[in-house]
Amino acid sequence: MNLRSAFLLPARVWSAVFLATPLAIVCAYSLLTRGDYGGVERPWTPENYTRLLDPLYLGILWRSLWMAGLATAVCAVAGFPLALFIARAGRRRNLLLQLVLLPFWTSFLVRTYAWLFILRDTGLVNTALLRLGVIRSPLPLLYNEGAVLLGLVYNFLPFFVLPLYATLERLDPALPEAAADLGATPLRTLRRVILPLAAPGIAAGCVLVFIPCLGAYLTPDLLGGGKTVMLGNLIQNQFTTARDWPFGSAASLVLMLVSAAPLWFLLRREAR
Amino acid sequence: MPPVLELREVSKAFPNHRAVDRVSLALERGGFYSLLGPSGCGKTTTLRMIGGFEEPTGGEILLNGRDVTRLKPWQRDVSTVFQNYALFPHLSALRNIEFGLREHGRPDTTKRALEALELVRLGAKRDSLPAQLSGGEKQRVALARSLVLEPQLLLLDEPLAALDPQLRKQMRAELKAMQRQTGITFLFVTHDQEEALSLSDQVAVMNGGRIEQTGTPEDLYLRPATRFVAGFLGEMNWFGGVGVRPESTRISGSGPGLPGTVESLLFLGNCLHVHVRLADGGHAVAETPRDGQRFAEGEAVWLSWDAAGELRFE
Amino acid sequence: MRSTWRNHGAAIYAACALAFLHAPLAILILFSFNASRFTVWEGFSLRWYRVALEDPQLAEGLLNSLVIAGVSGVLSTVIGTLAAYAMWRRGARVLSGMLYLSLVTPEIVTGVSLLALFEGAFRFLQLRLGLHTVIIAHVAFSIAYVTIVISARLRSYDRTLEEAAMDLGASEWGAFARVTLPNLAPGIAAAGLLALVVSFDDYVITSLVAGVDSQTLPMVIYAMARRGVSPVVNAVSAFIVVAFGVVILLSERLQRR
Numbered sequence: 088m089n090l091r092s093a094f095l096l097p098a099r100v101w102s103a104v105f106l107a108t109p110l111a112i113v114c115a116y117s118l119l120t121r122g123d124y125g126g127v128e129r130p131w132t133p134e135n136y137t138r139l140l141d142p143l144y145l146g147i148l149w150r151s152l153w154m155a156g157l158a159t160a161v162c163a164v165a166g167f168p169l170a171l172f173i174a175r176a177g178r179r180r181n182l183l184l185q186l187v188l189l190p191f192w193t194s195f196l197v198r199t200y201a202w203l204f205i206l207r208d209t210g211l212v213n214t215a216l217l218r219l220g221v222i223r224s225p226l227p228l229l230y231n232e233g234a235v236l237l238g239l240v241y242n243f244l245p246f247f248v249l250p251l252y253a254t255l256e257r258l259d260p261a262l263p264e265a266a267a268d269l270g271a272t273p274l275r276t277l278r279r280v281i282l283p284l285a286a287p288g289i290a291a292g293c294v295l296v297f298i299p300c301l302g303a304y305l306t307p308d309l310l311g312g313g314k315t316v317m318l319g320n321l322i323q324n325q326f327t328t329a330r331d332w333p334f335g336s337a338a339s340l341v342l343m344l345v346s347a348a349p350l351w352f353l354l355r356r357e358a359r
Numbered sequence: 360m361p362p363v364l365e366l367r368e369v370s371k372a373f374p375n376h377r378a379v380d381r382v383s384l385a386l387e388r389g390g391f392y393s394l395l396g397p398s399g400c401g402k403t404t405t406l407r408m409i410g411g412f413e414e415p416t417g418g419e420i421l422l423n424g425r426d427v428t429r430l431k432p433w434q435r436d437v438s439t440v441f442q443n444y445a446l447f448p449h450l451s452a453l454r455n456i457e458f459g460l461r462e463h464g465r466p467d468t469t470k471r472a473l474e475a476l477e478l479v480r481l482g483a484k485r486d487s488l489p490a491q492l493s494g495g496e497k498q499r500v501a502l503a504r505s506l507v508l509e510p511q512l513l514l515l516d517e518p519l520a521a522l523d524p525q526l527r528k529q530m531r532a533e534l535k536a537m538q539r540q541t542g543i544t545f546l547f548v549t550h551d552q553e554e555a556l557s558l559s560d561q562v563a564v565m566n567g568g569r570i571e572q573t574g575t576p577e578d579l580y581l582r583p584a585t586r587f588v589a590g591f592l593g594e595m596n597w598f599g600g601v602g603v604r605p606e607s608t609r610i611s612g613s614g615p616g617l618p619g620t621v622e623s624l625l626f627l628g629n630c631l632h633v634h635v636r637l638a639d640g641g642h643a644v645a646e647t648p649r650d651g652q653r654f655a656e657g658e659a660v661w662l663s664w665d666a667a668g669e670l671r672f673e
Numbered sequence: 674m675r676s677t678w679r680n681h682g683a684a685i686y687a688a689c690a691l692a693f694l695h696a697p698l699a700i701l702i703l704f705s706f707n708a709s710r711f712t713v714w715e716g717f718s719l720r721w722y723r724v725a726l727e728d729p730q731l732a733e734g735l736l737n738s739l740v741i742a743g744v745s746g747v748l749s750t751v752i753g754t755l756a757a758y759a760m761w762r763r764g765a766r767v768l769s770g771m772l773y774l775s776l777v778t779p780e781i782v783t784g785v786s787l788l789a790l791f792e793g794a795f796r797f798l799q800l801r802l803g804l805h806t807v808i809i810a811h812v813a814f815s816i817a818y819v820t821i822v823i824s825a826r827l828r829s830y831d832r833t834l835e836e837a838a839m840d841l842g843a844s845e846w847g848a849f850a851r852v853t854l855p856n857l858a859p860g861i862a863a864a865g866l867l868a869l870v871v872s873f874d875d876y877v878i879t880s881l882v883a884g885v886d887s888q889t890l891p892m893v894i895y896a897m898a899r900r901g902v903s904p905v906v907n908a909v910s911a912f913i914v915v916a917f918g919v920v921i922l923l924s925e926r927l928q929r930r
Contacts, residue, residue, distance in 0.1 A: 109783075173687070305877055462842035
């Protein structure tokens with residue numbers, strides 16, 4: 088055995104046993120039947136997938152897509168001017184980029200908890216407003232779709248800014264100047280020169296935000312308080328409380344397929 | 360005694376092109392040899408096969424009569440000076456030179472490495488890291504690192520290409536002196552004909568993966584075997600099927616001869632090159648002494664030459 | 674004139690966006706020093722840090738998290754570095770595909786699929802969920818991160834250095850161990866620190882494959898946050914933010930070397 092194969096061996100074994108096999112098991116479970124005591128039994132059946140067509144579950148799928156799409160849109164609208172500003176900040180751009188990334192490098196759980204702390208009934212906003220006499224009873228800021236959306240945008244905004252910044256940074260600064268020289272107003276320059284050239288970065292950023300939002304579990308769990316159930320929460324619930332592994336497996340595979348679609352689109356676009 | 364290096368019909372085919380095509384070559388001990396050719400002619404691939412970094416798809420490579428075609432780089436008694444020097448960035452100049460001695464398990468590594476460092480006059484830089492050395496110093500460390508192993512054959516892959524022109528001339532002289540001093544056989548790869556002609560005892564000219572001609576610099580310049588060699592080594596005027604060097608081309612203000620007009624004049628220091636647009640649309644260069652007859656741009660001139668200056672090809 | 678106004682507008686917007694990213698954490702940390710139990714500022718105090726230090730659950734969680742992050746960090750760094758180097762020599766399509774897949778697989782799916790594997794295996798083995806299953810899971814998802822960091826470093830690494838080493842008599846192993854490895858060292862350290870952070874931070878996968886005796890710090894924090902407001906969580910969060918900040922800065926410094 089040569090050196091290269093020897094070096095590859097541990098990674099190959101680990102990923103075969105602990106990445107590929109688990110996914111294969113989930114594939115198999117998704118076609119089996121739930122046992123009486125929460126186990127998995129035969130016969131083979133497509134029923135777990137047809138059950139996902141039930142309006143209740145279709146609603147969850149739809150809500151996941153809607154929340155992820157909305158969060159992506161907000162990140163795009165909020166992140167584009169930020170990325171553009173940083174890309175044009177000259178010597179300070181590294182510092183600014185670090186500032187965008189710094190909160191992202193702290194614990195995901197802590198970042199989500201920070202919003203819990205700010206938004207809950209006895210949290211910062213409500214306490215302040217109550218003290219100032221603006222409101223008489225706490226506003227329901229938490230445990231709704233708005234709070235989940237806020238949490239998703241907060242957690243994944245850097246995922247949009249980073250690839251877009253990388254694209255904008257490589258943009259020749261002479262191009263907008265040339266457009267201006269040819270008589271384009273700043274707004275037209277943005278629309279006809281910068282946006283088309285930044286398209287790959289925007290696409291990459293959108294995919295990088297959309298995929299983790301779609302599979303989000305912790306944010307809807309903590310900030311949605313079980314009311315805004317997304318696919319991630321459904322899967323978790325099926326594997327723990329409900330102990331319906333076959334159905335949870337089917338939901339997992341659907342989640343993976345829906346996540347893979349935009350990625351596939353992006354990779355195909357880049358290959359061209 | 361067998362040649363130090365012998366290539367027998369060595370070929371290297373890549374999926375969609377043939378980089379080296381049945382190349383044969385024999386190098387005698389103690390000579391300074393050059394592989395000369397334009398970029399992409401296969402000279403670097405040939406060198407990499409001799410060094411053991413590429414495996415030939417055909418033919419044999421013999422070192423001192425022993426077949427080394429399938430041996431790994433660390434199993435062959437040849438050493439390479441890489442184009443970018445490939446000095447280990449984490450090791451000082453001295454440790455770089457010691458590296459090969461240690462790998463070979465030779466005794467007195469530090470003492471020998473220091474001697475080699477002195478040989479290239481870099482004793483004062485023994486503890487400097489490659490990043491702290493100038494281009495010429497890196498070049499000398501790379502040379503010392505290979506020479507200290509006393510290989511049968513030293514391969515040099517365009518080692519002067521990264522240096523500025525002034526330094527390049529100086530290093531050229533040092534290389535030659537180093538080769539004579541150590542007596543190690545050098546095989547030098549370059550695309551610079553002046554470099555090859557001035558340094559080498561023997562030059563092999565490569566083109567399109569094949570060797571076009573092998574010979575002394577004088578042979579190649581005065582008796583080129585092919586049109587390619589004639590054109591690649593020095594300038595050449597083509598009059599019909601006949602080649603004439605600029606220094607054998609006479610120019611005068613009156614006939615007989617080939618008529619043309621002076622296009623431009625290039626002052627080269629020791630002589631003058633007169634570029635002439637021929638009446639038939641062709642182009643030629645005539646060399647004249649700088650204190651000879653003066654010509655003006657646009658002037659009508661006639662070119663002539665002796666039969667002795669003609670080079671003919673099939 | 675108009676152009677300066679536009680520049681000011683952009684700068685103000687950027688400042689607001691950065692404030693949005695930083696304010697929640699700043700507020701969280703600020704209130705960890707609050708003397709009051711409630712979200713009203715009553716003066717500076719280290720009271721909640723003292724409570725946190727005396728909490729046996731937090732201490733156990735921290736210890737478990739450190740053990741898991743340490744062991745899985747070392748394992749994934751070794752496995753990932755070797756793999757990245759081997760793939761740099763010549764690509765390995767199946768493995769790199771597998772690693773990319775692990776990066777884009779939603780955490781919850783990684784978690785439940787590993788749970789399914791472990792539960793399936795435990796029917797034949799006399800084992801239970803515990804620290805070892807968490808470590809296995811963390812190594813599984815950290816290898817990809819390590820490989821990416823090391824591969825990025827190898828992209829700018831000069832291949833002729835290894836050729837030069839072999840030319841001077843080093844075997845493949847010698848060239849790797851004595852030339853490439855020393856040059857990769859800062860990248861390996863950076864990758865190791867990243868693996869440490871990724872492991873220490875994980876809640877979703879860990880909560881699925883951990884046993885009753887292997888509660889990690891994020892799991893303890895999650896349970897506390899779920900129970901209700903307590904400034905203790907702020908104190909622990911502040912500690913984590915600072916600790917992560919230090920480790921990541923260190924890692925970035927190393928990566929740039």
